[in-house]
Amino acid sequence: MHSLRPLETASAHDRVYRGLRTRIMHGQIAPGQALTLRGLGKEFGVSMTPAREAAQRLVAEGALQMSISGRLSTPELSNERIEELAALRALIEVELASRALPRAHMQLIERMQNINNGIADVVSNRDAVGYIRTNLEFHRTLYLRAQAPAMLAMCETVWLQLGPTMRMLYGRLRRTEAPQYHRLILAALQSGDEPGLRLAVRSDVTQGLRMLAS
Amino acid sequence: MHSLRPLETASAHDRVYRGLRTRIMHGQIAPGQALTLRGLGKEFGVSMTPAREAAQRLVAEGALQMSISGRLSTPELSNERIEELAALRALIEVELASRALPRAHMQLIERMQNINNGIADVVSNRDAVGYIRTNLEFHRTLYLRAQAPAMLAMCETVWLQLGPTMRMLYGRLRRTEAPQYHRLILAALQSGDEPGLRLAVRSDVTQGLRMLAS
DNA sequence: CATACGCGTATGTGATCACAAAAATCGAAA
DNA sequence: TTTCGATTTTTGTGATCACATACGCGTATG
Numbered sequence: 170m171h172s173l174r175p176l177e178t179a180s181a182h183d184r185v186y187r188g189l190r191t192r193i194m195h196g197q198i199a200p201g202q203a204l205t206l207r208g209l210g211k212e213f214g215v216s217m218t219p220a221r222e223a224a225q226r227l228v229a230e231g232a233l234q235m236s237i238s239g240r241l242s243t244p245e246l247s248n249e250r251i252e253e254l255a256a257l258r259a260l261i262e263v264e265l266a267s268r269a270l271p272r273a274h275m276q277l278i279e280r281m282q283n284i285n286n287g288i289a290d291v292v293s294n295r296d297a298v299g300y301i302r303t304n305l306e307f308h309r310t311l312y313l314r315a316q317a318p319a320m321l322a323m324c325e326t327v328w329l330q331l332g333p334t335m336r337m338l339y340g341r342l343r344r345t346e347a348p349q350y351h352r353l354i355l356a357a358l359q360s361g362d363e364p365g366l367r368l369a370v371r372s373d374v375t376q377g378l379r380m381l382a383s
Numbered sequence: 384m385h386s387l388r389p390l391e392t393a394s395a396h397d398r399v400y401r402g403l404r405t406r407i408m409h410g411q412i413a414p415g416q417a418l419t420l421r422g423l424g425k426e427f428g429v430s431m432t433p434a435r436e437a438a439q440r441l442v443a444e445g446a447l448q449m450s451i452s453g454r455l456s457t458p459e460l461s462n463e464r465i466e467e468l469a470a471l472r473a474l475i476e477v478e479l480a481s482r483a484l485p486r487a488h489m490q491l492i493e494r495m496q497n498i499n500n501g502i503a504d505v506v507s508n509r510d511a512v513g514y515i516r517t518n519l520e521f522h523r524t525l526y527l528r529a530q531a532p533a534m535l536a537m538c539e540t541v542w543l544q545l546g547p548t549m550r551m552l553y554g555r556l557r558r559t560e561a562p563q564y565h566r567l568i569l570a571a572l573q574s575g576d577e578p579g580l581r582l583a584v585r586s587d588v589t590q591g592l593r594m595l596a597s
Numbered sequence: 598c599a600t601a602c603g604c605g606t607a608t609g610t611g612a613t614c615a616c617a618a619a620a621a622t623c624g625a626a627a
Numbered sequence: 628t629t630t631c632g633a634t635t636t637t638t639g640t641g642a643t644c645a646c647a648t649a650c651g652c653g654t655a656t657g
Binding site for chain 4: 419420421431435452453454455
């Protein structure tokens with residue numbers, strides 16, 4: 170029943186918004202990177218007006234910050250802010266996973282396993298952006314089953330705010346395999362173990378935080 | 384260290400945004416109410432451009448919805464959506480209250496008591512908007528102590544989405560006194576009872592939902 | 598060599614306009 | 628009276644422009 174607008178008729182500001190949002194969420198833009206409206210407009214082939222709307226929207230979602238003079242940049246998050254956002258991820262994603270559990274059939278689990286196997290590839294290539302994208306896809310695949318669009322939207326907003334920082338974090342990471350907690354998540358899904366699932370998701374989400382302390 | 388911009392130099396779109404946002408959050412606009420950019424512009428004394436930016440931003444936050452043709456209106460929430468938003472309120476506000484508890488000294492509790500006493504007045508006047516505003520002020524006063532701006536922002540976004548619906552809900556309510564759970568919240572704060580506080584906040588936040596079932 | 602000043606350029610803001618599409622209005626026919 | 632269709636009006640979109648201001652760089656001065 171969703172009325173999806175055809176891509177070729179999507180408004181200009183939506184194209185800019187989606188393009189920028191994806192880049193930010195996947196960590197393709199470093200923290201503190203400056204952006205200009207004319208630059209965005211030229212890049213996406215539109216005038217300043219749609220670029221401004223897209224930027225304003227991303228500022229409202231915390232994906233960009235705007236100085237008092239109106240200059241745009243990706244935010245450099247303080248450690249306190251990162252802790253807060255990780256706590257929000259834990260709260261919301263545990264709830265989403267819990268709601269998805271009763272509907273998580275074998276087909277879904279297999280799809281998640283496939284995605285998780287793909288993480289090994291991007292990890293071996295030292296591809297930080299690919300790692301973030303695949304990791305988020307793993308989580309989103311599960312959460313979509315929760316049938317909770319408002320919660321998922323909030324969750325993605327948090328991902329968005331963490332995007333530039335995640336790149337920095339995962340860039341430091343010397344990882345050789347997919348996250349260990351992903352296997353725990355999959356195991357808990359298969360056995361229908363709700364407490365185990367909640368713990369596994371919480372651990373997976375907050376593990377990145379521990380790298381900050383070191 | 385916050386660099387607050389003086390109000391008299393606030394940008395036009397910020398004035399429109401704040402004005403509209405307050406109205407929506409406090410339930411001054413009924414669900415399904417239509418809005419036009421030119422109308423908003425005229426009302427706030429600005430051209431269409433700032434009105435559009437403010438509207439886009441509120442759409443991004445879920446406070447307004449936009450039809451495929453670009454028409455603006457306050458959303459009419461389904462029961463499932465309301466349940467979801469109430470669950471989000473419960474998740475986030477319980478966490479905020481828990482974080483505020485160690486910092487909630489007597490002065491803060493007294494301030495909250497004063498606000499809560501004010502609820503009796505607006506209730507006796509059958510003032511739905513005043514009730515919502517005062518109720519939210521009660522909660523925000525506590526949550527500000529949590530020192531968690533990202534969480535508070537998410538929380539307020541949920542309030543915003545529920546604004547038009549809250550008016551409808553509380554409009555039906557035949558209430559003669561302040562919410563019972565507010566007293567429990569205050570008692571738990573005074574005694575430093577964290578489990579009791581979490582339960583009281585969760586109950587207060589989800590109580591409105593029960594009116595839907597009836 | 599460091600710092601402060603000043604000028605030129607880059608940048609965001611808000612108003613206005615032309616255009617297309619949707620909604621509303623009015624009239625005619627069944 | 629109702630319903631369908633054409634026309635008029637309303638509305639959102641995106642481009643462009645003038646303007647004010649902030650930034651950056653070069654120069655001069657201590």
